[in-house]
Amino acid sequence: MSDLAERFKNGLWRDNPGLVQLLGLCPLLAVTASFVNGLGLGLATLGVLVASNALVSATRRWIQTEIRVPIYVVIIASLVTCTELVFKAWFPELDRTLGIFIPLIVTNCAIVARAEVFASRNPVGASIIDGLTMGLGFALLLMAIGAFREIIGQGSLFSRMDMLLGGEPVRGIVFVDQGWLLMLLPPGAFFCLALAIAAKNAIDRRRYNVNAPTSRLARRLDR
Amino acid sequence: MSDRPIWKSGVTLGSIAAVCTALVALTWQLTAERIELNKKLWLERSLQPALAGLFFDSPVTESVLTIPPPHGLPGTDAVVVYRVYAGDMPVAALFDITARDGYAGPIRMLVGIAMDGKVSGVRVIEHRETPGLGDRIDILKSDWVLQFDGHSLSDPDVAQWAIKRDGGDFDQLTGASVTPRAVIKAIKETLIYFSANRDAIFAAASEDAS
Numbered sequence: 503m504s505d506l507a508e509r510f511k512n513g514l515w516r517d518n519p520g521l522v523q524l525l526g527l528c529p530l531l532a533v534t535a536s537f538v539n540g541l542g543l544g545l546a547t548l549g550v551l552v553a554s555n556a557l558v559s560a561t562r563r564w565i566q567t568e569i570r571v572p573i574y575v576v577i578i579a580s581l582v583t584c585t586e587l588v589f590k591a592w593f594p595e596l597d598r599t600l601g602i603f604i605p606l607i608v609t610n611c612a613i614v615a616r617a618e619v620f621a622s623r624n625p626v627g628a629s630i631i632d633g634l635t636m637g638l639g640f641a642l643l644l645m646a647i648g649a650f651r652e653i654i655g656q657g658s659l660f661s662r663m664d665m666l667l668g669g670e671p672v673r674g675i676v677f678v679d680q681g682w683l684l685m686l687l688p689p690g691a692f693f694c695l696a697l698a699i700a701a702k703n704a705i706d707r708r709r710y711n712v713n714a715p716t717s718r719l720a721r722r723l724d725r
Numbered sequence: 726m727s728d729r730p731i732w733k734s735g736v737t738l739g740s741i742a743a744v745c746t747a748l749v750a751l752t753w754q755l756t757a758e759r760i761e762l763n764k765k766l767w768l769e770r771s772l773q774p775a776l777a778g779l780f781f782d783s784p785v786t787e788s789v790l791t792i793p794p795p796h797g798l799p800g801t802d803a804v805v806v807y808r809v810y811a812g813d814m815p816v817a818a819l820f821d822i823t824a825r826d827g828y829a830g831p832i833r834m835l836v837g838i839a840m841d842g843k844v845s846g847v848r849v850i851e852h853r854e855t856p857g858l859g860d861r862i863d864i865l866k867s868d869w870v871l872q873f874d875g876h877s878l879s880d881p882d883v884a885q886w887a888i889k890r891d892g893g894d895f896d897q898l899t900g901a902s903v904t905p906r907a908v909i910k911a912i913k914e915t916l917i918y919f920s921a922n923r924d925a926i927f928a929a930a931s932e933d934a935s
Contacts, residue, residue, distance in 0.1 A: 535856070566737065569738050576741060579745075580745035580748050581748075587749075587752050587753055590760045591760050594764075655857075656857075681857070683855075683857035686857065
């Protein structure tokens, strides 16, 4: 049980794919202009990651090392295609907003990294949990950045949640009518990611009471 | 490197690819119908708002006409026109046009024009204008696009179909002038086309809507 808690801590915080491993930054930066975008892409990535970890782990005994990468690519690409079809069928609005970034989950290196580093060496159950924790870490980061950018850039939160939940278009909770535009534009994405990473490092440093700049040191001290 | 023969790797790769293809095929089977339905629903639903206030009793997508270039309408591609009827009486024409001179790429919009030449509604359906500035042409962001409802080529005069900064009659958007200019120009061109070709549009044979 404590192992499970440990794994969640790893995925959500200590080894967070976005904050620490800095993987999958392209979709992370590009779609997080609003909370609903972050949530949608986060869930899609989570689903693909869990399924790809499960498949890679289940087939790991038959996969010769020299052809493992093409096999990962085939597995991940098929799963992403399935995800895209599911989005088109059940969340057409969100599919239109996320656009190219659903098919681009294929290129999210967080997924291939987990296949290579974890799923290819561990049993199916453990790999699914790994996919779940890592995917959740990535999704939560997407949602946090999405929410932050939406509040500052647009002055609202949870706007267009109808894209996931269905129903009439909603404007969400509107705080002010006009936000700070820069946050919605690409530079805002970089600022937010930098702030998030800085915040994580600051918290780690305070928690472990060290002055070293890397969270890796903090990790080592924790053990 | 293992010393296994290469054909074994090929077989492994091939069979995994086959399984994955089967998975995709199955998902496609399960979703194809819904995706098709979504597309139709979305089209119908996105067309309706541009015909606000008009009475019609047929699906908008029932009577479709494609006008090949050159046509004098905005854009260089063929333009799709939806003809809307109440019974046998033509009620309005709905133009699916693309303005090429937006600030950040083409602006695709629907322009509904009633038989009397008045704009029944304009909706921007695809654009990449700057968030917070030009993107207020989108009905989800502001009501700007509603100001054209009920206006025609004679109200205001053709020369007045411009933003106020250019001496016209219509509101501009603070911080963006390229975008509203492109939208207004496109509407104006569509109105001019409609007034010149109204009868031809409704006389032309219909195509299969699907």
